[in-house]
Amino acid sequence: MSLFTRGLTAAMLLAFAPTAQAQHHDHANHHSPADATAAGQPGKADTATRTLDVTLGEHFIDPGTIRVAPGETVRFRVTNKGEFLHSFVIADTKTHGDRQAMMGMMLDHGMITETAVNPDQMKMDHGDGHGMNHDHHDLLLVAPGKSAELVWTFPQGGDIVIACDMPGHYEAGMAASLTITR
């Protein structure tokens, strides 16, 4: 839990942050196989081989090129130095498309704004099937000026992109290329 005291946003984002799963009644088990995607799966902090500091801003992810070893678990310490709400998502291209659509929906429903997370709205069930999806553990939302962490275990290979999936940010260039190499 201490990881989440760093930022209000991160604390609010229980739903999104993989290390919070233990706190969440729906998910008794850490990192169920359902959390795994083609881009890897949430990892345990104590297995991380290194910590990588990442900066988010308009509209960039710094560093823009990230190399990891096959199967490596990396702890990402993500800081938003911009003026807008950003996300940090590790996924394949198709999943990024889904996340972008989802975040567009969240914006439309007022769960998030362009600059912040709306704490009231985040807890609401919208009753239209558009409630918060609690299964996106590859997604980290970071409010301006805040930091958050994500521990991720990468697969042996694959076509993976790290990007911000706030609508339009990816197109504006907010992505880092990821290479899995020995």
Next chain:
Amino acid sequence: MTMGTEGLSRRDALRLAAAAGMAGVVSLYPGRRSFASADHETSLLVEETSITIDGDRFGAIAMGGSVPAPTLRWREGQEVVVQVTNRLREPTSIHWHGLLLEGMMDGAPGFNAYSAIAPGESFTYRIRLRQSGTYWYHSHSGGQEQRGMYGAIIIDPAEREPVRADREHVIVLSDHTADHPDHIMRKLKVSEGYYNKGKRTLGDLIGDIRRDGLAKTWADRRDWGDMRMDPTDLADVTGYRFLANGKGIQDHWTGLFKPGERVRLRLINASAMSIFDVAIPGLPMTIVSADGQNVLPVKVDEFRFGVGETYDVIVMPTEDRAYTLMAEPIDRSGYARATLAPRPGMAGEIPPLRPRAILTMADMGPHHGMDHGSMDHGSMDHSSMDHGAMDHGAMDHGSMDHAAMGHDAPVPAPPTRDGPPQGWDQAGTPPGKRALTYADLKSLTRNADTREPAHEISLRLTGIMERYIWTLNGHKFDHGGPIRVNQGDRVRLTFVNTTMMAHPMHLHGMFFELENGQTDRKPRKHVVIVPPGKTVSVVLTADEPGDWPLHCHMLFHMNAGMMTRFIVTPSSATATL
């Protein structure tokens, strides 16, 4: 100090300006280059030329040897020098559209003590770049702009570029015609509706009666007849060839990409008279910049493109195929076409032209002496509204606020019936597609000044279509008084369009902050479209002393009188004088 202003020549003015530290180092002798300490130097020759559009030759004016003129690529913070030599038989000028600069360097003859460049003479512009983004340059003399005097300016930011693209293309849209601008102006003046090829005929009347019934059709015809106006008047001038980077629809300019790349398109509407609807079927566009100023990225399928505006968009074509960028003028009298393709020689599909909208009484606004005073223009749902049978009394006007006015979304038109889309803002957007609205634009940087305006200025956009007189507050340029504000004043300008034409209003020397519902992220624009019958307001901080043109960017509207002076008196001057 006394000064005979009558005889103030450009050289005198330059000398004075230089002495006053306004212009920095200037060339006092035509022909002599004075590039002292410039970071970037360019020479542009202005000369008669001819261009070939889809196999047909047209007379034109070239700057720097081509139409469009060469793209000028600079960097923020640089001091750039451009020497312009006039090889025409008439005076010319170059205005740096959207740039923050000294008045003398703005290039609008008759303003800021700048005079047009006489035939055979040169003028040296010197500009310290205080901004970044996509802008353009064009003649500010007579109708020369329409004859080819326009080109792109790209200024790279001094700091981190907030948009990362793998490649970029500049796309300059324009309209060209064999008719000389003076000839067009005469036709407009002596023959009302000369260029309107779409006037309503007996056939239209029968069609309308069949569709809407006799009573409604009668009422509609009576209303337009009372105003002596024609709802098919969407553009004043037709007969244009629409160009993308100087190429017609057959020669179609092509920009290359590799599938998967992020491609930045820097689009400039450099046309004289044409407002376009721009779309790339199959390829959504993410708007990242408007009028050179970064905005929060917004993903759209199309946008309405006012004369003088610029938009930077990102497209991410993933397929190995050609795409067509379509720019259809709102009167649908043709289209401009550009191709984005992985290889040269490819051509994308060309969608059918969209139907032309017809104006409705709602487009006339409450300004026509008819009783339309109670319509709510801001929030009405066009798709569910029956314009023809509008109840003129029932709609709520009282709840309308500034921010919502004039920015009503071009909601998808109801193309279900036989007739054309009803209303100026009906772009014929396909169902499920999203068109940009001004309300979508949010400045990426916070507005520096969020004071409430102390100075309210109302500017009615007025005109007499029948006589082709275009005016502001009923006055032709220099027939009415100028607008005067003091340096540092926070000013609100409210444009009230009383005419049936859209007017892209342009201010030199400063950016407008468009009141589109944003509080501290109002988009900064140098052109705002004021749709027919609508009201649009902007605020600005008058921080650039000078005598700035404020005008409609429709070339013939400006030349017919739709211009005024926006004079910002230097604060030091008010203190000392």
Next chain:
Amino acid sequence: MRIKTLIAAALLLAPLPAQAMEGHVEPLFWRLTLDQLERHWQDGQDATSWKLDGFIGGDYEKLRIKSEGEATDGHGVEELEIQALYSVMVDDFWDFQAGIRHDFRPQPQTSYATIGFQGLAPQFLEVDAQAFLSDEGDLTARLETEIDLPLTRQLILQPHAEIDLSAQDVPSQTIGAGVSSLGLGLRLRYEIVQEVAPYIGLSWEKRLGESARLSRAAGEDPDRVSFLAGIRLWL
């Protein structure tokens, strides 16, 4: 510093008429319209008639020339009228006009002072209303109106109506006091280009009351129906 500021201020504040007008000189426009040049076929004498309208000027003030005339087969030019008018905009759609009219035919020639209004009435009615005071002191008036009804983009139907009034009898011109004559016309023109449009049509003229009596006495038919064909041109 103070000097610099003063110069800068002077540059900004001083009116600069020479520069101000640069590129924005009030331009002059002109147009010459041969509104009707037509052949009439009718009972009795066929005839050729014409109507000309020209102006030169700016947006608000113009010099305007109007002329009309008729030549009857075998009799030569029987009517020829020329007007020179100063025209000034008084409303978005209306000009006030004042000037002189001279009738070269019929003989004896007559001169008039004239004032009137020309413009566009609601429902797109072109209106020309003039009052004339002759050198003999006779007061007459003429009211003309017409409208363009596009059947297709190039085929345009133009109804036209004219009414002539007189304050007194003018026997030399076979005019009686009151409504002296009515005229109706219907022309269907085809605009090859806007500047060139041939047409066919019908016209009907009727002299009334004392005018009719005077006409009959002069051996003229007070009712005249004719088929016509002509061309409309403008430059």
